Amino acid sequence: MTTTSTPHRLAGATLVAALASTGVIALAPSTALAVPPGGYGDLVEAVSPSVVFIEVTGKEAGMEPAGGLPEGIPEEFRKRFEKMLPKNGGAAPRKGVGSGFIISGDGQIVTNHHVVDGADSVTVKLADGRSFNATVIGSDPLTDVALLQAEIDETLPVVVFGESDSMRAGDEVVAVGNPFGLGGTVTSGIISAMSRDIHSGPYDDFIQTDAAINRGNSGGPLFNNEGEVIGVNTAIFSPDGGSVGIGFAVPSDLVQTVVADLQDDGEITRGWLGVQIRPMSDEVASVLGYDGPKGAVIEAVSADSPAKSGGLQTGDIILSFNGTQIEELRDLTRAVADTAPEQSAEVEILRKGEMITREVTVGTRGKQDA
Incomplete structure (x- = not known):
């Protein structure tokens, strides 16, 4: 054919x-x-x-x-x-x-x-x-x-x-x-x-x-x-x-x-955080006083992941990763992927109304990783 x-x-x-x-x-x-x-x-x-x-x-x-x-x-x-x-x-x-x-x-x-x-x-x-x-x-x-x-x-x-x-x-x-x-x-x-x-x-x-x-x-x-x-x-x-x-x-x-x-070697090396994310809802954005939804809401944290080791939790809203402002989900995806494995990155999150900064050591994304 x-x-x-x-x-x-x-x-x-x-x-x-x-x-x-x-x-x-x-x-x-x-x-x-x-x-x-x-x-x-x-x-x-x-x-x-x-x-x-x-x-x-x-x-x-x-x-x-x-x-x-x-x-x-x-x-x-x-x-x-x-x-x-x-x-x-x-x-x-x-x-x-x-x-x-x-x-x-x-x-x-x-x-x-x-x-x-x-x-x-x-x-x-x-x-x-x-x-x-x-x-x-x-x-x-x-x-x-x-x-x-x-x-x-x-x-x-x-x-x-x-x-x-x-x-x-x-x-x-x-x-x-x-x-x-x-x-x-x-x-x-x-x-x-x-x-x-x-x-x-x-x-x-x-x-x-x-x-x-x-x-x-x-x-x-x-x-x-x-x-x-x-x-x-x-x-x-x-x-x-x-x-x-x-x-x-x-x-x-x-x-x-x-x-x-x-x-370099025929392979792509990307950073990995180990979280499942979803957009912020309009209702949450309104309650927080934002003009519209922004950031990435963590739905789940993978076991033995950089996110878990760095103290990120379900419900956290990631607003900044390694200096990149997160306006929509793909901003976080790209920012993590563009960070070299084993590099430390500051993550600014909103947790229960409080701004918190966590430091994570980015892992290496495998074919099975989301």
Whole structure:
């Protein structure tokens, strides 16, 4: 069975994965490319040699029933269902396509985790027709970022990262990728919104764009007008699998951090606190005199966790972690994840109307940890 890269999905609507530690990557600055009134031709000509098209053969053969699973089924349910299906050793391997971009001359390539998840073999193709085998250095399902290494004996052209935090709603962007396996395709649009939480994971902080993004664009770059990568195209909101002008990209600032960690040893190291949290209710916020809910309310503290050792309790409201103000739940998730394991962090909490400061030693998040 042959499939394209399938998009992430949200409950209540179809969100198709179209496509889309602590260090940062040091890359050479790019030369600004002014976009002429006539279009993006110069920019596209400059960046296209560094955008690759990815073909993947999957290890999991014959797992889907005839015809595949129903369209629109949430991805999390799809994965659970697939695990329950018997493997058919005689079935042909699944194949998929996606996009990516080269970030180092020796052949390191960024793409989406979901593009290469379960890959048995990966082939990358350049716009000039050259083709190389690649291996997966590492990938991070929580941010949907993966890092590949092309098997080459030559120097490849690269693109550079820009600062996603400097982008604003209304700024022009260009997407380049491999939609529906068609090869180098360019679309343009604007940033529709920043810091979108689409409830796909604990680190949601997406750039929303109306640049057309479709199946197969997964892992491809989203460029600013200077030809810098400011996002990795990851998902679309769509009732039928095609672009309706609502696409999402992982911001480059986050991508650089994840990739830098993967470059080290192929693994992601994140801090762990060991609490279950929920938002503050409107009623509690009103009683406390706040304009609206803020902070993270601890619902449960895991045994033998950093939170337990640090004296945090069920019912505590975390308002600040290691200097980061906690306005919503994802603020705490990110602040903890970005804190190096074994590092001490001050936690400001509200307990029964009293402000208290506790010091915790952050642990290492494992795959099983929430």
